[in-house]
Amino acid sequence: MERLKKWSASGISAYLTENYGESRHDCRSLKRACEIVAKNHHVDPTDLFHFLIENEPVQGLYLHSYGFHTRTGRGIIREISYTYDELNDE
16 A cells, blocks of 8 residues: 555545545544654654554564564554544543
8 A cells, every 4th residue: 555645634534535435533633643652752653653554564663573563562552542532532
């Protein structure tokens, strides 16, 4: 699959629609959650987005081992999910 073309809520929505037929998420909150968590871990937010959606590895973080998520990978997924939920509750 192609990588995300434009890092914006509309770009995320277009990516999800193009690859999965629809976007069932609040793309603004998803974008912001990836940015917040990426800043905490000193990585690019688009890399975290692709880790979350496509299960792609992130350079500089040890997120997979033998095809499974490591403790760090599971923690980052929980952190993004928690941040996303917090943003939607505002």
